Amino acid sequence: MLTPLSQIAEALRSARSVAIAAHVRPDGDAVGSVMGLALSLQAAGKTVYALLEDGVPSNLTFLPEVATILTPPYADFEIDVAVALDTATHERLGEKTKAALARAPLLIDIDHHPANPGYGQLNHVDGVQPAVGQIVYELLKAGDFPLTDAVLQHLYTAIITDTGSFQFSSTTARTHEIVAEMLKAGLDTARLARLIYQTQPVRRLQLLRAMLNEMDIRSEGRIASWKFTRRLMDEVQVQSGDTEGLIDTLRMIDSVVAAVIFEEMPDGKIRVSSRSKDERLDVSAVCAQFGGGGHRMAAGARMRGPIEAATETFLTALEHEVRRLA
Amino acid sequence: MLTPLSQIAEALRSARSVAIAAHVRPDGDAVGSVMGLALSLQAAGKTVYALLEDGVPSNLTFLPEVATILTPPYADFEIDVAVALDTATHERLGEKTKAALARAPLLIDIDHHPANPGYGQLNHVDGVQPAVGQIVYELLKAGDFPLTDAVLQHLYTAIITDTGSFQFSSTTARTHEIVAEMLKAGLDTARLARLIYQTQPVRRLQLLRAMLNEMDIRSEGRIASWKFTRRLMDEVQVQSGDTEGLIDTLRMIDSVVAAVIFEEMPDGKIRVSSRSKDERLDVSAVCAQFGGGGHRMAAGARMRGPIEAATETFLTALEHEVRRLA
Ligand SMILES: [Mn+2]
Ligand SMILES: [Mn+2]
Numbered sequence: 275m276l277t278p279l280s281q282i283a284e285a286l287r288s289a290r291s292v293a294i295a296a297h298v299r300p301d302g303d304a305v306g307s308v309m310g311l312a313l314s315l316q317a318a319g320k321t322v323y324a325l326l327e328d329g330v331p332s333n334l335t336f337l338p339e340v341a342t343i344l345t346p347p348y349a350d351f352e353i354d355v356a357v358a359l360d361t362a363t364h365e366r367l368g369e370k371t372k373a374a375l376a377r378a379p380l381l382i383d384i385d386h387h388p389a390n391p392g393y394g395q396l397n398h399v400d401g402v403q404p405a406v407g408q409i410v411y412e413l414l415k416a417g418d419f420p421l422t423d424a425v426l427q428h429l430y431t432a433i434i435t436d437t438g439s440f441q442f443s444s445t446t447a448r449t450h451e452i453v454a455e456m457l458k459a460g461l462d463t464a465r466l467a468r469l470i471y472q473t474q475p476v477r478r479l480q481l482l483r484a485m486l487n488e489m490d491i492r493s494e495g496r497i498a499s500w501k502f503t504r505r506l507m508d509e510v511q512v513q514s515g516d517t518e519g520l521i522d523t524l525r526m527i528d529s530v531v532a533a534v535i536f537e538e539m540p541d542g543k544i545r546v547s548s549r550s551k552d553e554r555l556d557v558s559a560v561c562a563q564f565g566g567g568g569h570r571m572a573a574g575a576r577m578r579g580p581i582e583a584a585t586e587t588f589l590t591a592l593e594h595e596v597r598r599l600a
Numbered sequence: 601m602l603t604p605l606s607q608i609a610e611a612l613r614s615a616r617s618v619a620i621a622a623h624v625r626p627d628g629d630a631v632g633s634v635m636g637l638a639l640s641l642q643a644a645g646k647t648v649y650a651l652l653e654d655g656v657p658s659n660l661t662f663l664p665e666v667a668t669i670l671t672p673p674y675a676d677f678e679i680d681v682a683v684a685l686d687t688a689t690h691e692r693l694g695e696k697t698k699a700a701l702a703r704a705p706l707l708i709d710i711d712h713h714p715a716n717p718g719y720g721q722l723n724h725v726d727g728v729q730p731a732v733g734q735i736v737y738e739l740l741k742a743g744d745f746p747l748t749d750a751v752l753q754h755l756y757t758a759i760i761t762d763t764g765s766f767q768f769s770s771t772t773a774r775t776h777e778i779v780a781e782m783l784k785a786g787l788d789t790a791r792l793a794r795l796i797y798q799t800q801p802v803r804r805l806q807l808l809r810a811m812l813n814e815m816d817i818r819s820e821g822r823i824a825s826w827k828f829t830r831r832l833m834d835e836v837q838v839q840s841g842d843t844e845g846l847i848d849t850l851r852m853i854d855s856v857v858a859a860v861i862f863e864e865m866p867d868g869k870i871r872v873s874s875r876s877k878d879e880r881l882d883v884s885a886v887c888a889q890f891g892g893g894g895h896r897m898a899a900g901a902r903m904r905g906p907i908e909a910a911t912e913t914f915l916t917a918l919e920h921e922v923r924r925l926a
Contacts, residue, residue, distance in 0.1 A: 441793035445783075467768075
């Protein structure tokens, strides 16, 4: 499962045309690692296709060359090598993207989700790395591929977003060393941080305000939750990326051990996102009761609507677990 | 003004008892650099007094040994050397603290505010450093003073808070190299980040909610401001540190070029805090019209109440400047 990066670099070196993709509903690590690798291979003279089933979220459109990212339906291009990044299962690429990557005789799977089964012919799954952007950086160095400013912009974005601005416990000494190298190469990291974190559409603050006004706090302050309704989505005219990080604000409350957001989907299903702040509380076990899953500290599920009923059902199960803590 | 750190280390090495202080209304850099230096010198066998005119803000009480920090009235201790950290002017130490430091024949002034005139006998004012905590780290290395885990906790806190979690343009490659060294030394940086950023009293979210509900946006979205009233302070039972960073949320709005918070003080005065997001807009010039000052991008003033009148007067002057931009 840990094919050396030098061997993967070799395979990329000998490829002529490469398709690179990441998971549906892409985040900063997905977009940044795909485009970081794509722009470097392109600078190395290869024909490169960057594919994202759901396109680029609105909060990341400032990044270089993201307008070149392809979305379905895909044209009939031919490729020697396909690369899946930051995507824990083959299906999470999205149906059309998975099919497009299958045109290549070689699939390379590079990821940091420990549960990734290694669905490629070459697999580099390293659960210790905080971001796939960090793995791609090491890959490009191992293969002596170009680290242009645009490449570094993408890889920095991948790293800062997946480490929560270097705050998560996944952050390593090497993470900081890499950013030091990027700064020495002249990368304007402050500009990127400003565009990522300090440039929010008014919609974001409207959502945050609604959440703070409507949030439910129960179990002696240990559970904070919020129902994100379609009514509000329409009112605010929500775009992809707008809800990024909202749940972290709920989790911030000192007394809280579990934060949950219930989101009304277009199909009437309720998407549940949950976070734990106490190692002893396994939110994935609660989500599993409703057919979902994830990690101990971050998990999700999809439930049948209406949102009020789903919320009470889920919170009752969660309260049961939370009561066992103290 | 840039006495070498090796020479300052020498002076500290030969001291027997040292008093260390920082500015009134201390922030993470003030508390962290004072206690980082204090705990290291203490571990090196010196008698050390850490002084803060206003004590430790409520959001930083989790840091090691902060209960040993002295506040006025100060006892009659004797000292060989006094150190002022992160304090742009002698007066900003606070009256009592300035007097206590004056007992030493030698005052060392270490700071990163460019306007610091160098009011010590030894001065190390380096405006390029993102945090005095970073200078203290280099000082302790230069002098081979102990870098215990408690010392690193304080210096990391100083650095992460003064760099906005490594996002501000003041962050250097060396900043990241230092954090890499701290991680290699075994420091649990994620725990500290969690305690600093992800552990907020409900009061904080109540203030944020009030601000989002009450904020005023004018000049085609380019000015966002908020009146922080005594009524709300009493209602929420605000503590020191609770308002830290609130203005950054106003500044985040994409259209905003100037963010302002007007705060009712106990004496009836109005404390104005302003931030610019456009290099061409100098908020210190606007504050200067009301007897205040600061930097181009961050400045403040005190105005006569009532808050409504002060707000309109200030915003009218600010709007005048903002209109000149476009
Ligand atoms: Mn990732
Ligand atoms: Mn400072």
